[in-house]
Amino acid sequence: MLILVVLMVFAGRLVQIQAIDAATYAEKASDIRLSTIDIPTTRGEVTDANGNAFAVSVEVRTVFVDPEEVPGSKRAEVTEALAEHFDLDRDEVADKVAATPSRYEVVQEEVPPAEWKELEQLGLDGVGAEVDYKRVYPEETGAADLVGFVGEDGHGLEGLEGVLDDTLAGEPGRQQVETGITGTQIPMAGGLAKEPVPGKDVQLTIDQDIQWHAQQALAERAEKLDAEGGSVIAMRPTGEIVAMADYPTYSPNDIDDSTAGDRTNGAVAEAFEPGSTNKVITAAGALEEGITTPETVYTVPYSIQRYNETFTDSEFHETERLTLNGIMAKSSNVGTIQVGEQLEAERLYEYLGKFGFGQPTGLDLPGENAGILTDPDDWWGTQLHTISFGQGLSVNAVQMASVYATIANDGVRAEPSVVAGTVGEDGELSASEEPTRERVVSEETSDDLKVMLEAVTGDEGTAQQAQIPGYRVAGKTGTASRVNPDTGGYKGGGYTSAFAGFAPADDPELVVQVVLHNPKEEYYGGEAAGPVFADVMSFGLKTLEIPPSDSEPPNIRLSEDE
Structure with missing residues (x-):
């Protein structure tokens, strides 16, 4: 008799979860899995009085691998292709391809878009790329001490890059991402929450x-x-x-x-x-x-x-x-x-x-x-x-x-x-x-x-x-x-x-x-x-x-x- 009562309670609770409160629990589960991350934006250019560039941002790619998406039988192939393409240590790449538990391992940063396109055409399982931006300073301008430079986070550290950082930096966008049970963010998931706002270009009086x-x-x-x-x-x-x-x-x-x-x-x-x-x-x-x-x-x-x-x-x-x-x-x-x-x-x-x-x-x-x-x-x-x-x-x-x-x-x-x-x-x-x-x-x-x-x-x-x-x-x-x-x-x-x-x-x-x-x-x-x-x-x-x-x-x- 006692067993029958317990089973009836479990059954009622199951009906409540699956039928009556299903939408509520699904929403909570989604909230747990989804979060938002910044989407990089373009930093404004620094130019001379005639529009010639002292500092520009160029689009690049961050190439990564999702180990869970690489079949065991393909790991050697993916490892070899990535190591050869980027001239990387094969053992280090192999560790990233086989990393567990992980859904996101960076293989190479600041990859030119054309180079990524060549790699993408190989159709490697589990290999993807994110859009990013790299700060470039044309050589032979003679203005380094004035213009300055940015740090690894893309924000100005010295010179005008630092002084005018708020103007040049713009505002990053926001992207929803799915978070796995290990806490790893999966960049491919989710949708756009906020468009990035590019930074403003700054024109100097310099010739x-x-x-x-x-x-x-x-x-x-x-x-x-x-x-x-x-x-x-x-x-x-x-x-x-x-x-x-x-x-x-x-x-x-x-x-x-x-x-x-x-x-x-x-x-x-x-x-x-x-x-x-x-x-x-x-x-x-x-x-x-x-x-x-x-x-x-x-x-x-x-x-x-x-x-x-x-x-x-x-x-x-x-x-x-x-x-x-x-x-x-x-x-x-x-x-x-x-x-x-x-x-x-x-x-x-x-x-x-x-x-x-x-x-x-x-x-x-x-x-x-x-x-x-x-x-x-x-x-x-x-x-x-x-x-x-x-x-x-x-x-x-x-x-x-x-x-x-x-x-x-x-x-x-x-x-x-x-x-x-x-x-x-x-x-x-x-x-x-x-x-x-x-x-x-x-x-x-x-x-x-x-x-x-x-x-x-x-x-x-x-x-x-x-x-x-x-x-x-x-x-x-x-x-x-x-x-x-x-x-x-x-x-x-x-x-x-x-x-x-x-x-x-x-x-x-x-x-x-x-x-x-x-x-x-x-x-x-x-x-x-x-x-x-x-x-x-x-x-x-x-x-x-x-x-x-x-x-x-x-x-x-x-x-x-x-």
């Missing part, structure tokens, strides 16, 4: 041809002079950067063959004392404040004593009577000190800040070093004098380039920019937000500085190497002692060589800043950095189709005797 040429010219010069590093910035007076080259560099397609130092974008991360390229700010402040004029005459000896320090010019000369024009053309430290004393600490500090020193460039690039500009209340002894000719403060290359762009732009400073905007599916550019602009000095002061800087490249100036046939060129050399990290002093630290300028001098269209860190043998700015400036500027002018100058440089008075 790929000028970028490549700048990188080559920089590397060649740095290696010839055995420099520790260097950078080249080419930008329009309105702030758009058309080239940002750095040395040393690396290949983003082979990260393992590079060091952290290779991958650092020294154009923003390496701060240096600007040396004589900074003299233009001292002159700009003094002119703007009405303290001096281009033809004001100064008595300039070879050396001058201030406190317990003796300052000298780079080469011995008898005492001269130089105009401010002449002080700039001959790059006189002694003359600049006198101008700086007229301007005084507070006002010099004010103009350094207006020109962008001591603050971020606004590019938001990884590792940026905004340099050092101490408050004038903390200046002591001879600091006013050293800062006036470019020692005792530090900047990065973009900051220094921006100073000369401001002068070239008639005294208006535009915040540097490198991203032109994003490109939608319709191919239209959505421009980035306009950079901030601020007048630093008057147009009259800017015009005076342009003439002074053109004299630097003239026959009596310190940068005749920067002359470019057919174009009027303005610029300034810079040679600064480097701090020796072992002693904290300048002795044994080497030099930083720089040149910054623009052309055409009478109607500026392009600014180029060159810096070499600790070059050997030749280290004066005109000798070491000047040839790179001339090379990159000449190439840039031709590439951007900027016409030659149609006027002659004015005759300017460099000394009292002229």
Whole structure:
């Protein structure tokens, strides 16, 4: 009797499960088996101003094997085919083909679609492929330090790839998959839950041809002079950067063959004392404040004593009577000190800040070093004098380039920019937000500085190497002692060589800043950095189709005797 009652209970429960609650239990079972996974999406391209690619995503396949779908009699055939096709270790492939319990074993990643198609035609049991995307960086662009690279998960790790990751990455889709009793996901099962959204393309202000040429010219010069590093910035007076080259560099397609130092974008991360390229700010402040004029005459000896320090010019000369024009053309430290004393600490500090020193460039690039500009209340002894000719403060290359762009732009400073905007599916550019602009000095002061800087490249100036046939060129050399990290002093630290300028001098269209860190043998700015400036500027002018100058440089008075 008891047995009969138990059987009746079981029978009733069975009817309830199979008939009354069948749909409910089926739904629960399905919920247990099904889950969702991400579907990879295409990462946006990074292109130059003309649409040439710096970084693209190409479609690839992840080839896998489902061991349960490979009949025992076919395992040797499948193993041999996969091992031979991908040149893999046969024993390792055999282990994957025979893996248990498993429904999904990756055989090869980043397989080109055409290669997968060839393999697919073999009709191998249990072998399938998933769509994925691989980031590719065209060789020889010279923009690795700027553009950066992505990690194994496809997200940006360095450079613009990291900074703009949210824009470039897009949103993955969602795919339902069936999960077996072992917890293994079966990619072939389920349906599409959400379409993937591709990332947006990013267009830069960079010109790929000028970028490549700048990188080559920089590397060649740095290696010839055995420099520790260097950078080249080419930008329009309105702030758009058309080239940002750095040395040393690396290949983003082979990260393992590079060091952290290779991958650092020294154009923003390496701060240096600007040396004589900074003299233009001292002159700009003094002119703007009405303290001096281009033809004001100064008595300039070879050396001058201030406190317990003796300052000298780079080469011995008898005492001269130089105009401010002449002080700039001959790059006189002694003359600049006198101008700086007229301007005084507070006002010099004010103009350094207006020109962008001591603050971020606004590019938001990884590792940026905004340099050092101490408050004038903390200046002591001879600091006013050293800062006036470019020692005792530090900047990065973009900051220094921006100073000369401001002068070239008639005294208006535009915040540097490198991203032109994003490109939608319709191919239209959505421009980035306009950079901030601020007048630093008057147009009259800017015009005076342009003439002074053109004299630097003239026959009596310190940068005749920067002359470019057919174009009027303005610029300034810079040679600064480097701090020796072992002693904290300048002795044994080497030099930083720089040149910054623009052309055409009478109607500026392009600014180029060159810096070499600790070059050997030749280290004066005109000798070491000047040839790179001339090379990159000449190439840039031709590439951007900027016409030659149609006027002659004015005759300017460099000394009292002229």
